[in-house]
Amino acid sequence: MNFLSQALMADPTTPMVIWMVLMLAALPALALLSSPEAIRDPGAALMASLGALRRYRAERDRARRQAVEATRFADEMQVAAVQADDAAQRWQDLWRQAAEHADGAWQDWQDAEQQVTRARAAAAFGPPWAARTPTEYVDRERFLHRAVRAAVQRGDLPSTALADALAARGGWDPRLHPVEQELVLLRAVADHRQRRYRRVATTERTARHDVRLAVAARDSLRHETSVAASAAAPLRRYLPPAPRPARDLQPA
Template identity: 50%
Template sequence: MNNVVAEMLLTTPAPAAIWATLWILTLPAMLLLASPRAMRNPWQTLRETVGWLRDRTEERRELALEAIAATQFAEEVRVAADRAALAADRWQERWEQTTDEVTDAWQAWLDADARLRTRRAGAVFGTPWSAQTPTEYAARERFLHKAVRTAADQGWLPAAAVADALAGRAGWDARLHPLEQELVVLRAAAGHLRDHYERAVAAEQSAAHDAELARRTRDSLRQESWTATARAAELRHHLPAELTTAEPATKRALAAAWR
């Protein structure tokens, strides 16, 4: 019989609430009957009992508030940890991307330097004089413009180099022989690709730093989330009954009402 009553009280909340209410209501009478001192001064005993009940109620309220705060904090830290994990993945992908860009930039620079060295080897035989007639000048100008545009299309030179060559500025000289113009283009391309490689290295180092920082933030928040979740679990039995099964939005509203 005792087991049946106990099971009913544990599984059905209504009888348990009724039993608790009856117990609280009969407690003063039980204390009066159980204590000779209470029989001599019942009003003093009753005041002390009421004070004890008030303290007990306040203590339960404080524990409930602490449990609510711990539960909310655990949820907030969990969300922050999930977001930090996503951010860490994105920074890792960015770092891997910059690593590939460094490899490509390094190879492009090596290829440009090899083309330049090959052209320099051929330049030891010298080049003809600069253009002497308008026809020669026009032909060399067309060659220069085409060579610069081709280099820019292949990524060896920046797009701005085309505009500079068309305007005859930034060192582009249409009077030079095509062989010498080709050497100038290859030299400019090697310098541009070297600068591109150095920028890629700096970007890769920055991305590596950011990825490491993101990983540390993720790991720190994960640890804090585990600790907060364990603390919330310890205090869970102090939560008001209506908060244990409510939806997240409802929980926030009920938690605010409890305060």
């Protein structure tokens, strides 16, 4: 391989430099051939040719800048669209989980209401008779405390319910018969589950709203990405060529 071939392969700008030198050398001849006026005033013709060359280079540079900006914007929009798609997917997953929790809380509430209905029907005939002795009242109080403590441990009542039961406040009456206490307990459990369902339902509605916003943002970015890609496509041919890796010169 001779030296000229090695130089051309090592530096991709060398052919452009050679081409520009040849064009400048040929300008006078081209000017004379293209216009009779150039024969009378070759200097003006040469200046006009140089001006045309400068305008061409300026227009080429402007087109390259537009192509670079449009391509960069299209690439950035593509990245933003991918991120928006991922965000929308995450919000949909969160909403799906919130909806499942809301369904479960609703069913738990309805189950508790059914237990209240059955207990109320069983207590319609009144509690069985029992002697009202100090021992009986102690047993009733212990029954209430055990039942409330178990409900708190299951998560069917808030932790404050046990303190209220121990202090005989908040609707807890240790003097009631265990049948009546069971009805009070089931009613409290149903009310607690209802409040929990309402909190979970509020969370589900918020998640659903966030999903709608995320999907709208995703769709908007997809549209803008498509518009940016369409605008950049015809300009890509003006992009400057990517630099090729330099090669070590090898002797022929």
